[in-house]
Amino acid sequence: MKTCQEIVSLVTTESPTGETMWTRVSIGLHLRLCTHCSRLVRQLKQIARISRATREEPSPDLEERILYRLLKKDRLE
Amino acid sequence: MVRNPADNTRRTTTEDAGDGTISTSHVPQPYLSACDERSGALLRDLRERNPEALATVVRDHTRDLYRVAIGMGIPAQDAEDLVHDVFLTFLQTLDHFAGRARLRTWLWGILRNKIHEYRHARGRQEVELDNDAGLDLMAPRFDARGRWLRPPADLHRLLNSALAGTAIQSCLQRLPPRQRLIFRLREIEDLDTREICTLLDISATHCGVLIHRARLRLRDCLERAGWTGNQS
Numbered sequence: 001m002k003t004c005q006e007i008v009s010l011v012t013t014e015s016p017t018g019e020t021m022w023t024r025v026s027i028g029l030h031l032r033l034c035t036h037c038s039r040l041v042r043q044l045k046q047i048a049r050i051s052r053a054t055r056e057e058p059s060p061d062l063e064e065r066i067l068y069r070l071l072k073k074d075r076l077e
Numbered sequence: 078m079v080r081n082p083a084d085n086t087r088r089t090t091t092e093d094a095g096d097g098t099i100s101t102s103h104v105p106q107p108y109l110s111a112c113d114e115r116s117g118a119l120l121r122d123l124r125e126r127n128p129e130a131l132a133t134v135v136r137d138h139t140r141d142l143y144r145v146a147i148g149m150g151i152p153a154q155d156a157e158d159l160v161h162d163v164f165l166t167f168l169q170t171l172d173h174f175a176g177r178a179r180l181r182t183w184l185w186g187i188l189r190n191k192i193h194e195y196r197h198a199r200g201r202q203e204v205e206l207d208n209d210a211g212l213d214l215m216a217p218r219f220d221a222r223g224r225w226l227r228p229p230a231d232l233h234r235l236l237n238s239a240l241a242g243t244a245i246q247s248c249l250q251r252l253p254p255r256q257r258l259i260f261r262l263r264e265i266e267d268l269d270t271r272e273i274c275t276l277l278d279i280s281a282t283h284c285g286v287l288i289h290r291a292r293l294r295l296r297d298c299l300e301r302a303g304w305t306g307n308q309s
Binding site for chain 2: 003004009048054070
């Protein structure tokens with residue numbers, strides 16, 4: 001049985017190899033039972049979602065503008 | 078010299094790994110469906126200066142390159158020029174691109190060098206190492222048996238208010254530079270962890286730790302801002 005501290009570390013650190021099936025099951029089970037850990041995870045997901053919503057999108061014609069500049073330069077050379 | 082990272086996966090989503098984890102899954106990436114560099118046809122057309130081939134590459138890669146530039150801290154007004162320069166260099170160095178590396182990897186390598194040159198030209202430092210390396214932000218919140226001593230406060234009031242975005246941006250500015258950078262690339266620009274590691278030239282393990290610290294430190298900052306409530 002993993003401790004709350006271990007669960008927090010596992011869900012917030014991105015392991016380069018990914019988690020084993022057993023670890024994933026263990027995390028899922030823990031989060032169903034532990035209100036503190038599940039609250040933390042819920043908050044972190046919400047923070048990520050809100051952060052992404054603040055992202056400034058490039059203008060819709062960005063690709064066309066860059067392409068125009070590249071083709072124009074090609075013609076001049 | 079253009080780096081050539083061996084990455085062949087693409088991130089799916091941060092939001093829901095199904096088991097509550099924040100970590101993302103990776104799936105093999107059948108990338109470049111529209112411009113199949115493996116066939117060599119696209120490369121041949123590019124070398125012949127075929128405008129349609131160039132349009133395919135530009136349309137497929139511009140948005141990602143732009144997002145990386147923004148995520149790496151390049152101002153929006155300069156990011157477009159930087160991406161343009163990436164394609165220009167790509168066209169000038171096409172003869173060196175043998176087609177063995179993925180086109181995306183090649184372009185990202187050029188972008189990485191362009192960002193380095195950009196910073197160098199403006200006398201800006203590369204993003205330095207964090208000064209809290211080794212510090213476990215969460216350790217004081219647990220007892221010796223790993224149980225919560227100081228559980229996470231309720232942030233319902235803040236995270237559901239119209240000021241949530243501003244509060245997060247404010248806390249983001251207070252993160253150590255590399256954590257801020259990695260949070261932007263990972264959570265805001267939605268990049269794959271392995272691609273972030275390559276861009277920042279750090280190991281996957283270090284990358285994972287920095288993401289862990291950035292997420293928790295940012296959350297901690299929001300908690301300390303005093304917007305706690307008791308509704309969630």
